[in-house]
Amino acid sequence: MKLLSALCLFLLLGLSEMKAQDQQNIGFEDGNLLGWEFEHGEVIDDTADITFQNLTRGFLPGRLELLDRDSRGDPSITVENIRPVLRGNYSLRIGNTREGGTFDRMKTKFKVASYGLIYEFYLAAILHNDRNNNHPEGGKPAVYLTLRDQNGNRIDCGSFAKQLDGTLPEGFLQERDYMYRNWSTGSVNLDPYVGQTLTLELTVHGCTADGHRGYAYFDSEIRKLELDLDSPCPDEDGFLSLNAPFGYVGYNWNNGQPGQNLKVSLPVDDEFAVKLTPHNNLNPGCMPELRKAIKVASKDTTISQTLCGGKAFRVGDTTFTTTGSFTHKIKSSTGCDSTFLLNLTFTDPLERSRTINLCKGEKYLLGDQEMDSEGIFRVRYNGSNGCDSIAILEVNVENIEVNAETKLTIPEGEPIPLKAEVEADAPYVITWSRGDTLICIDCASTEVFATNSGSYDFRLTSQSGICRIEKTLEVNVVPCGIYIPTAFSPNSDGVNDYFNIYGSPCIENVNTFSIANRLGQVVFSKTDIPHAAFEKLWDGRWFGELVASGEYYYQMTYQKTSGLSGSQNGSLTIMR
CATH class of the missing domain: 2.60.40.10 (Immunoglobulins)
Structure with missing residues (x-):
């Protein structure tokens, strides 16, 4: 165990005091564990409470795995597929998949820099239940996820806790003795925490006795979500189109309409809101809610807007794709005749340089371009702000x-x-x-x-x-042993004329071997027979004459290469 701990210290990432990371690697999308801190140890139960002891910083091989989309699925659950990655390119599996009595923990901090951000985390948990329900409740496998503000207060929408108690937890399924929850999503509106540094901690542990284990899969991201209008003015049918972000399983608008897109008819001067239902929602009371006030553009309206290069701004049936100031008049039978003074700015793609380190055989995917060799690559992709970005990637490949x-x-x-x-x-x-x-x-x-x-x-x-x-x-x-044929025929026909014995390579020597007839007369005996002399051991003769057909009996003792000895006896038939 000391050697293993030393190895873990050598492999450890982030031994220094944990500092708030930027939001880029909150979901391991850099393909590493930078910005995270890890701990592991053992668990014991003290009456109804769990005690974490022998805490060691770092992680152990096999109990923390950075997974990508090519990684194997879950080793314990077979009735449905628990994918290694739900969204993005990477996720983390944490916990002991082989035995109980241990715990593993991961921590990070991140600063909320601006308004309009949603923190989403994705969690799958596998908890091994003791079949006879012998362990006390405080000693059963569990998973705890906790998000706290900078004053240490628990943020409920960013937290999840489940410890087995002998019954199937809500939202979990069961296969054999495993109680599990497939990938589920939790969401936190970060607006109340702008300027604060939040702390995230995930702990999983097995039972405090025997081999019942607990482990989890985890990923997260910070997204900027907002409602978007197709155009500030209605179409020819008198409708405005309001669009919610893609990627949710449910949309509940405050006017009762479902669906990702909302059609709003004139006249309108109101605020619209939509609640988003994530995939397999962990906390139904914590669905993200987006709001947008809409007022139909009136005559002589000035619009100043900055857009991504390559995008388009549409007013009525006219599309604008270049930077400049424009005057545009719309005539509509719906009553939205307006003059628009447009000040439009289209930004050039943002360029950034990065160094990517790969192991031979690995691939790095950005946008729709895949890289697996050394070189300098210029890749255009859709950035987190929705605009096209250009990455200049220096790819280094470590040849192992x-x-x-x-x-x-x-x-x-x-x-x-x-x-x-x-x-x-x-x-x-x-x-x-x-x-x-x-x-x-x-x-x-x-x-x-x-x-x-x-x-x-x-x-x-x-x-x-x-x-x-x-x-x-x-x-x-x-198994290590010796095989004795049940019969042989010493009749000089070239088939089975000799009595052989067959031993595994672990048999070093037959110490004694003898064959006797029914009268107890020993017709053949030999001692100290090495493995190489097991073939053609006896030709069936006694005092120069072939023995009669019938049943005979053998006894032997032998020595294994390990130093252990053994004996064996049985019968064989001689046929002439």
């Missing part, structure tokens, strides 16, 4: 490749070769482990002795942290 076996069958007691071939142009650290037990560090090849079947995990982490390569070797251990 690993080849390793994934399946192996081996006799009991034989050494299991744990080996991987690594081709690398950068320094790296290698570990072999089984479950949470570390076998070795910095060893591409090693050996362990087989006692039972199971899996062995290989992990390579480059010194830069860019490459993280994992392989799993599934080992099938077969």
Whole structure:
């Protein structure tokens, strides 16, 4: 465990005091864990309360995984697909997927810089219930998500807590002993917290005894949401079109209409509002609400607006796509005859430079362009403000490749070769482990002795942290033993003329071997038979003559390569 903790400290990101991060990596979209802090330890139950002990900063291999869209689905739930990523390109799986008695925690801080922002988080939880409900309620698996303002007050809409109590929690489903909730969404209106630094903390733990585990998937983002009018003036049918943001499963307008788009007829001078229902909403009372006041444009209205380059501004049936000042008159039978004084500014695409570090074989996707090789790339994509942006990307590829076996069958007691071939142009650290037990560090090849079947995990982490390569070797251990044929025919026909014995590679030597007839007369005996001499052991002769057909009996003792000894007896038939 000390070696494992040392490795975790080497891999740890953000050991220094946690500082408020900007909003860019709140959902891991930089492909790393910058801006986040991690802790882990053990859990015990003290009457009805849970106690977190042996707290260690950092994370353990296998209990914190940065996932992308190509990652495998959940290892425990099979009746439905729990995708590795719900939105964006990355998510995080946190918690022990193999055993209980442990907890894992992640934290970050972010500052709310402006109005009109919504914080959305996405959570999936898998909690392993004890079948007989033996554990006290305070000792069962749980997940806790808490968002706090800068005074430490809990923000209910940004928080979620669920600990098993022996019954199926609301919103959860059950498969075998697992109680789980697929990806769900929570939303927080950040307007009351502008200028504040908020703290987010997610903790998951298993039960305090036995192997019942608890873990979760997490992602989040900060979005700018607003209602948008197609045009400040109605169409020829006398309707204004008001549009809500895309990506929600429900829209509830304050006038009772459903749908993403609202048609408003003249005359109108009112404020419209819509409540947005996220996917699988965690907190039904916390749906985002957007408002917009609409007043039909009157005669001689001045409109000054800044738009993204490449977009268009439409008044009536006329479209404007260039910067300038314009006078436009609309005549309509609906009563919206107006003169518009337009001051329009179309901005050029925002350029920004970034360095992208990839491990060989990885890909980086921006917009509709995919990059997997080194070079300088100029990519045009839709930015978070809705305008086109240009990214100048310097892509560096760290050249590390690993080849390793994934399946192996081996006799009991034989050494299991744990080996991987690594081709690398950068320094790296290698570990072999089984479950949470570390076998070795910095060893591409090693050996362990087989006692039972199971899996062995290989992990390579480059010194830069860019490459993280994992392989799993599934080992099938077969019993160690000796097979004795039930019959042979020493009749010189070239088929089964000799009596042979067959031993696994783990059999080193047969110490004694004898065959007797029904009268108890020993017709063959031999001692100290090495593995290499197991074939053509006896030709069926006793004192130079072939023995009679019939049933005979054998006895033997043997030695294994492990040093253990054994014995075996049985019968065989001689046919002439």
